[in-house]
Amino acid sequence: MARRFRPGGGIGxxxxxxxxxxxxxxxxxxxxxxxxxxxxxxxxxxxLLWFLILLGVDLHIHT
Incomplete structure (x- = not known):
């Protein structure tokens, strides 16, 4: 029996x-x-926050 496609099924x-x-x-x-x-x-x-970079915000994660 053929499997049906599940839209948005994810990886499980x-x-x-x-x-x-x-x-x-x-x-x-x-x-x-x-x-x-x-x-x-x-x-x-x-x-994700590219607009903050344009405003001069540094998004580098430092330790």
């Missing part, structure tokens, strides 16, 4: 567990570190 619980385990393994093996997470967070803030 198995997909979420797969991604969480993958992120943990990548962190454990050194592929992901705190500096990378800070840079990604700063980039996401810059994309």
């Amino acid at each position: 619980i198995v997909g979420l567990i797969y991604l969480v385990i993958g992120a943990f393994v990548a962190w454990d093996r050194g592929y992901i570190d705190a500096d990378l997470l800070r840079r990604v967070a700063s980039a996401l803030l810059a994309v």
